[in-house]
Amino acid sequence: MSAKVQLVDVGPEDAGQRLDNFLMRHLRKAPKTLIYRIIRKGEVRVNKGRARANTRIEAGDVVRIPPVTVPDKVVVNESDIPDIQLKRIEESILFEDKDLMVINKPSGFAVHGGGGINWGVIEILRVLRPLAKRLELVHRIDRDTSGCLLIAKKASVLKHLHAQMRADQFDKRYLAIVMGSWPKNSQKVDLPLRKDHLPDGGWQVKVAQDGKEAISFFKVEQHLKGADLVSVKLKTGRTHQIRIHALAKGCALMGDDKYGSREVNKKYRPLGMKRLALHAQFLGFTHPVTEERMLFEAPLWPDFKKIIQALSIA
CATH class of the missing domain: 3.30.2350.10 (Pseudouridine synthase)
Structure with a gap:
């Protein structure tokens, strides 16, 4: 994980995305609690100013990401995830094309790792679909809640779906x-x-x-x-x-x-x-x-x- 400050330029493909979602993609192995903590403490800056987790970033913004150290236990390798979990998520896919997928999330699966959880649905899907480099959650539902969960396969698709949600x-x-x-x-x-x-x-x-x-x-x-x-x-x-x-x-x-x-x-x-x-x-x-x-x-x-x-x- 990052050992020094990163200054990341926001490209058109990430415009309109929430700051917390942007950081989760850049710090994929970081627990969710850590990401929200560095935002809350003001260690993450957008154009040199403090920002909130729900701040919408725009093309041309510069995001300062502080040095982040992540315990080894949150690193997810394909061999770490039990086959039964991989199979259960694969079987829960309701729809999939080259742009997005919808799954019927089982109860008990967090949507992403963090807070003591080594992996969630998005990490499992990245193992199942290694060629889809920009798999991202469009929204979240609670760990104990089951049902429809939407995942984007491209940054442009994610941006468009987030715009629909805001509207x-x-x-x-x-x-x-x-x-x-x-x-x-x-x-x-x-x-x-x-x-x-x-x-x-x-x-x-x-x-x-x-x-x-x-x-x-x-x-x-x-x-x-x-x-x-x-x-x-x-x-x-x-x-x-x-x-x-x-x-x-x-x-x-x-x-x-x-x-x-x-x-x-x-x-x-x-x-x-x-x-x-x-x-x-x-x-x-x-x-x-x-x-x-x-x-x-x-x-x-x-x-x-x-x-x-x-x-x-x-």
């Missing part, structure tokens, strides 16, 4: 199981969210008036025993947005040990739901090259199907 042209719909009964007349949840860093180095998200705009639309699809199956359409894509908006309505997501009740969640593990009951079911966007409008549906994984069947009301 609210993505169609992102989820399925979730919430505890209790979803309140009537609460389809739209418009509550700002703030991400707070904790003294122990962790973080949590909560509703706060000084937070970022966050809008979700919930619809009850099926009443279950002690729970509801809901679909959720996102207008914004904040960290843990669905989980916190559901919690704010008194209906924590099943399997959410961070914000919900661990004791309650234990009851559902024997029924097959041992993780967060959240699935990115649909993803829609315009193909950057063909200009075709595309909509993908990620089939439910067996554990999600099993818990719905177990709790169905006859």
Whole structure:
């Protein structure tokens, strides 16, 4: 990893990209926590000025990247990743062409390495597709969340898809199981969210008036025993947005040990739901090259199907 300061000129292919995503490509072996730390401390500069993780860089910008030392344990070699994980991600690909791919991410897979995780989906895909030199995540979903995940194979494709996201042209719909009964007349949840860093180095998200705009639309699809199956359409894509908006309505997501009740969640593990009951079911966007409008549906994984069947009301 870098032993001296790097001054990197931003080319047209990276214009419009977030600073954190830009750094993750240049510091591929660095943990995510390290990247956010050097940004937060002001060690990363854009045109000699401090910048935030969500700063959009432009062609002609100069990014200062400080010397970075990464522990050997985060280095990913092809032989390090178990064949079963490589096979599982390969089998989860829903669509692939020369420009992009969509996968039905299994729960339990982080989208990228860092924070004590040696590799995630993007590192696995780079092993599976060694000739695709610019494989990058277009967006992220939580480690415990399953479902649609979009990956770009070219910088120009990534830039175009990020522009669509900023213009609210993505169609992102989820399925979730919430505890209790979803309140009537609460389809739209418009509550700002703030991400707070904790003294122990962790973080949590909560509703706060000084937070970022966050809008979700919930619809009850099926009443279950002690729970509801809901679909959720996102207008914004904040960290843990669905989980916190559901919690704010008194209906924590099943399997959410961070914000919900661990004791309650234990009851559902024997029924097959041992993780967060959240699935990115649909993803829609315009193909950057063909200009075709595309909509993908990620089939439910067996554990999600099993818990719905177990709790169905006859």
